[in-house]
Amino acid sequence: MNVGEVAALAGVTVRTLHHYDRIGLLSPSGRTAAGYRQYAPADLDRLHRVLMYRELGFSLEDVAAVLDDPDADPTVHLRRQHALLRERLERTRAMLAAVEKEMEAQHMGVPLTPEEKFEVFGGFDPDRYEAEAEERWGDTDAWAESKRRTSSYSKDDWLRIRDEQTAVDERFVAAMRSGAPADSEAAMDAAEAARQSISRWFYDCPPEMHAALGRMYVENERFTATYETVAPGLAQYVSTAVQANAARQSD
Amino acid sequence: MNVGEVAALAGVTVRTLHHYDRIGLLSPSGRTAAGYRQYAPADLDRLHRVLMYRELGFSLEDVAAVLDDPDADPTVHLRRQHALLRERLERTRAMLAAVEKEMEAQHMGVPLTPEEKFEVFGGFDPDRYEAEAEERWGDTDAWAESKRRTSSYSKDDWLRIRDEQTAVDERFVAAMRSGAPADSEAAMDAAEAARQSISRWFYDCPPEMHAALGRMYVENERFTATYETVAPGLAQYVSTAVQANAARQSD
DNA sequence: GTGCGGCCTGACGTGGCGTCAGGGTCAAGG
DNA sequence: CCTTGACCCTGACGCCACGTCAGGCCGCAC
Numbered sequence A, B: 001m002n003v004g005e006v007a008a009l010a011g012v013t014v015r016t017l018h019h020y021d022r023i024g025l026l027s028p029s030g031r032t033a034a035g036y037r038q039y040a041p042a043d044l045d046r047l048h049r050v051l052m053y054r055e056l057g058f059s060l061e062d063v064a065a066v067l068d069d070p071d072a073d074p075t076v077h078l079r080r081q082h083a084l085l086r087e088r089l090e091r092t093r094a095m096l097a098a099v100e101k102e103m104e105a106q107h108m109g110v111p112l113t114p115e116e117k118f119e120v121f122g123g124f125d126p127d128r129y130e131a132e133a134e135e136r137w138g139d140t141d142a143w144a145e146s147k148r149r150t151s152s153y154s155k156d157d158w159l160r161i162r163d164e165q166t167a168v169d170e171r172f173v174a175a176m177r178s179g180a181p182a183d184s185e186a187a188m189d190a191a192e193a194a195r196q197s198i199s200r201w202f203y204d205c206p207p208e209m210h211a212a213l214g215r216m217y218v219e220n221e222r223f224t225a226t227y228e229t230v231a232p233g234l235a236q237y238v239s240t241a242v243q244a245n246a247a248r249q250s251d
Numbered sequence C: 001g002t003g004c005g006g007c008c009t010g011a012c013g014t015g016g017c018g019t020c021a022g023g024g025t026c027a028a029g030g
Numbered sequence D: 001c002c003t004t005g006a007c008c009c010t011g012a013c014g015c016c017a018c019g020t021c022a023g024g025c026c027g028c029a030c
Helices: A003-010 A014-022 A041-055 A060-067 A074-107 A114-120 A126-137 A141-150 A155-177 A185-201 A207-219 A221-230 A234-250 B003-010 B014-022 B041-055 B060-067 B074-107 B114-120 B126-137 B141-150 B155-177 B185-201 B207-219 B221-230 B234-250
Strands: none
Touching: A003 A014, A003 A041, A041 A060, A041 A074, A041 B074, A060 A074, A074 B041, A074 B074, A155 A185, A155 A234, A185 A234, A207 A234, B003 B014, B003 B041, B014 B041, B041 B060, B041 B074, B060 B074, B155 B185, B155 B234, B185 B234
């Protein structure tokens, strides 16, 4: 098949196929003597995957990365696409619910505050966070359970969660400011409170998993930044305290 | 509120707010003496709508257009956003179903042909088509009914529909090639078959509605192009035949 | 008064194509 | 055999929605 036919079949422009060729994302497996691009069935398969991932918000660079991954089991792609689509379904449902809530509120003359509107929609930027979390945690059970649980949380639930987390952070800060070392009883107790909070609201988080999380607090810039804005040095402090607490429990 | 606070609340960057200000999409209603942008609650409302429409795929120019529409009843926006989100939900569901079908096929060792894959996904470019149809038909009952019905169609159904439409087109072509005028009995019979096909597969299409469709065949470049690729002059021929048929029925 | 974080305005860079310009290719009809 | 019109090629520039510095002005805490 030549470019025009492929473009018509896939619903893209010829220019798009040229572009994918030039950047090396999808080069046709053959050319005619005159230089015409010739696409083989395998090329169509690849194009299909490209378009799927593109639709799901991947950059073309990322698409190339996942498609050229040597562990290129085709079922991996299908499973990942399935997971991402389900996520998108959830997100769309949430937005739909938010709009319906707004309609209702407006109908009853109860104006929502701007905060309430942004809370669900943009607010804490669910899209990027979810993408990163998904990438990091793959399809672990914890991630699935967290998704399942949090999907039904109300605004009040989220407020309570935030307050609880703030309170735990305060305990860490207080311990640190008092001069107690990160593996002191006070710090470890705060870590334990944090672990239980996670288990209560998101997913069952045994000490070993919490220790892994603790390592991430200093390895991952995002988490580090979060803690460092609360108090300088807090990321390292919390990380150490969490791992110490996990070690204490396994004794 | 100043830019930083607004950006954090809405989950966008400061640069984005600067951009929206410069292009006139969202200018803060005030400035401090030092030139700091000051956002009022009304500005946040507008930002909220901007982000909604952006998320739904509108260009910033189009966002400005709908938001500055003088018929700026807030309920209009909510209703439109609601409709668009439901569409997106449908589309995501369809893609999810397609992926599941692929998984199943792969699991059972039945390889799908490339055509089958693209059929649902890209194929006839549902996104743009839907967007245009929605714009054109607003939220008419016909549109809603069509959506409702077609959402449950299987691949075999679509194949049958395509064959049926091809057959009807062939009747038009044959009539035209035979030299029969567009308001001849043969042409009008073909038109009637087309009308019944629409009613059977998409929505109840009475003669008047079909006449309106007929006018669109020559007014809308897309439909014109479709028919003209089958045979030159066919668009005008079909258009005339459809309207003649509608007139015949009302007698 | 001196940091230090936040704000300002240019100005250039980037990703994913759209859109000509200038020219070769190929199958059908005269 | 030749022409004609549809399709293909390769640059090269344009565009949108920002990202990313650079250079400099607030503002408030110590």
